[in-house]
Amino acid sequence: MTDTPPAARRRARLGLGNDWAMGWLLCAPAILALLVLRVVPALIALVDSFRQASFFNPDEKIWVWFDNYVFLFTQSPTFLQSMKVTVTFVIVTVAVQTVAALLLALLFVQRGWAMSFWRTLVFIPITIPVAVSAVVWGTAMRGDGILNAALERLGIAAQPFLASPDQALWSVVLTASWIGVGYWMVFLIAGLKDIPEDVKEAAAMDGAGALRTFFSITLPLLRRPLAFVVVANTVANFLQFVPAAILTQGGPNYTTRFLMYEIYTQAYLQGDVSLANAQIVLVLIVMLAIVALQFRLLRSNT
Structure with a gap:
């Protein structure tokens, strides 16, 4: 029987002699970062949501238990409005981005001239920092911006895109969609390419048209x-924050005051850390519910 190689003996002394130990060792930096940057702050926010504290005087903390949550749902002048705005924004933006990404993915999986170039062109916005994209769109949507100049060329009056309570939210939807469509398109292109060609060919042989096949x-x-x-x-x-913060600052008339901007306002502008933490906890609950839904959908049989 041959002797154990020195390298193997060193791995054994370090507890690296099996895949399980090696796996945990490789995952340790990511787990540590997750604990320090995610789990611990979430637990701190949960504890502080049951206390009354001010950003400007953090040493004075009084236990008020569920009073912050009760205040948010019964007396806060902006929280429910922020929830309504956020839910509306999410529903519309997700629908627009998903449909647009799917249509572009269906187009770009086809063989055609310079398809790689067009895919890259659509993907470019996601490579630009969100703050930069928001500034560019904010400039384009000004009263004397390029969008109104184009509308006037078409004989249409200039529009108060970001200054109108009726148009501001939809202007932010447009900005967010322009940024995100290319990113989600990539996932759908990958999914389309995983569909076996023989399945499509069998459907075509059975006489199925393009719509029926789709x-x-x-x-x-x-x-x-x-x-x-x-x-x-x-x-x-x-969790959108940047477009509202840069383009509209939550206005006009709170029509773009997203929940993340509401949390920022409560914590850093008004100094009410307790209410901000309570809202963070509510956001975490919503996020956990959405992630649980995702796992359920992905576990289901196709």
Whole structure:
């Protein structure tokens, strides 16, 4: 019997002699970062949500238990409005981005001239920092911006995109959709390419047209990537902050006061850390529910 190699003996002394130990060792930095940057702050926010504290005087903390939550749902002048605005924004933006990403994915999986170039062109916005994209769109939507200049060329009056309570939210939806469509398109392109060609060929031999093939073959086999896009997109848009902060500062008339901007305002502008932490806990609950839904959808049989 041969002697154990020195390298193997060193791994054994370090507890690295099996895949389980090696796996935990490799995952340790990510787990540590998750604990320090995610779990611990969430637990601190949970504890502080049951206390009364001020950002400007953090040493004075009084236990008030559920009073912060009761205040948010019964007396807060902005929380329920922020929830309504956020839910509306999420529903509309997720629908627009998912449909647009799916249509672009269906187009770009086809063989055609310079398809790689067009895919790259659509994907470019996601490579630009969100703050930069928001500034560019904010400039374009000004009264003397390029969008109004184009509308005037068409004989249409200039529009108060970001200054109108009726248009501000939809202007932010447009900005967020322009940023996100290319990102979600990539996942759907990957899903479309995983669909076996022989299935489509069998449908064509049976006389199925393009629409019948799409609804009976493509869409069911794309359900898992599509479910991931919808759920992950919902989480991403629920946490939107930058477009509202840069383009509208939550206005006009609170029509773009997203929940994350409401939390920022409560904590850093008004100094009420307790209410901000209570809202963070509510956001975490919503996020956990959405993630649980995602796992349920992805576990289901296709």
